[in-house]
């Protein structure tokens with residue numbers, strides 16, 4: 001009796017001491033899937049989501065005030081881009097303190113409030129960990145640059161130049177200019193893959209590794225469910241500083257193209273992924289990677305040969321597809337599925353032109369937005385949405401160089417306009433500043449906010465918002481969409497992408513007309529194990545009356561989506 005009592009007390013004390021309430025997740029289904037495999041992730045750019053203190057920039061309390069909206073939409077986890085103290089040269093991707101909140105966004109108390117409110121709604125928080133570099137204002141770098149023999153000198157990549165005015169080698173910063181900046185004080189160059197204000201950390205130094213793993217622990221203990229790891233491809237550089245091969249042609253900044261053989265995707269990256277994963281596992285956390293890969297093989301590597309690296313390396317390859325081609329999507333999805341891991345689909349984010357603008361044909365824009373939603377939210381895998389996709393926000397690029405906020409837009413104007421266009425304030429209402437703030441926001445709201453905003457679209461049953469709302473509800477309740485395999489139909493069709501998601505006795509058909517013309521689609525269901533199934537329509541994007549309920553031809557309007565349940 002006493003033993004049992006003490007055991008119970010010991011257990012409850014232990015669970016109080018558990019650093020993260022979400023640690024050691026139980027599987028969410030009979031397949032052994034974890035919560036993140038059933039989750040819809042929503043990326044928030046905190047500067048632009050909701051401005052609670054009316055200074056023109058969004059903040060943590062603003063995000064907290066919108067949690068009910070997100071819950072109702074069908075969001076399970078939010079990934080917030082960096083809100084740590086930062087000089088904001090790269091709008092937060094230049095971190096000067098990893099364990100605090102920039103006053104512009106609030107306080108640690110506000111963070112804890114957001115975390116508690118999110119937890120009440122069963123929404124997980126994912127933070128953004130900038131692992132490749134810090135701000136040049138981080139105390140680590142300030143010490144590092146103070147003298148050649150400072151104990152933190154080796155926390156960054158310092159080298160002698162080749163001669164007066166000549167950097168150590170030909171590596172370039174992806175944000176324009178050289179990858180090296182000369183520091184007159186100690187007469188050496190430091191390396192930066194991004195802006196000069198973002199010096200690269202030296203991951204070959206074990207002290208750097210320890211410091212960054214400690215950062216993750218700090219936040220896991222505060223209850224975060226995981227991290228999105230920034231710029232992991234560029235963590236390591238060739239120690240011999242071999243020049244990169246120069247290629248034909250020039251880039252958008254007018255520099256020679258280069259093959260980044262010696263400063264990108266070095267094999268050592270995977271050692272760090274494993275170490276970050278080990279720490280994440282201590283807390284039952286999930287790691288999402290900003291993994292730019294050129295093919296499915298490279299993507300596969302980021303899961304780890306023993307599934308011991310990232311649980312969720314992002315498949316960013318679709319963001320580079322030109323135009324809409326059923327064939328291109330079909331082949332890509334088939335290859336990703338064949339690779340055998342849990343896919344993570346992304347069609348846009350804060351660095352990439354919004355999908356609404358990317359696929360726009362000026363006639364069917366809203367239909368295309370719904371069709372793309374039906375694609376990435378019905379595939380096998382986890383999906384990461386970007387704020388505003390659910391209302392059809394479009395890019396609002398700066399009209400002149402003077403208006404540009406993003407430094408790469410200033411440097412590369414007009415070929416490179418920067419990323420302001422995809423980072424504009426969330427459009428909540430048709431009112432002033434789209435309801436984002438009572439004052440002029442840091443980036444301008446596009447005229448389309450009058451029609452494409454949360455308040456107006458909630459009232460319109462045919463809006464993009466309502467399509468997303470229904471789609472996300474299906475995705476959370478239909479076993480075939482959660483756990484089913486992916487079987488393509490009519491694989492020779494150049495215009496229509498059709499597939500079935502099958503799980504046990506459940507099967508859901510998805511038909512997407514990726515062309516600008518009407519298509520009458522007769523499907524061969526044999527690959528999915530059906531001959532003439534019954535169809536029960538679950539959701540269509542346009543012309544609902546035209547949807548059929550029998551296994552004959554399906555009339556598909558241009559860029560329409562059709563989702564139905566199949567039965568024998």
Ligand code: NOJ
Pocket residue numbers: 090093094130194230231290350351
């Ligand atoms: C990728 C981030 O998404 C981007 O916004 C940032 O500028 C770079 N990494 C550098 O941190």
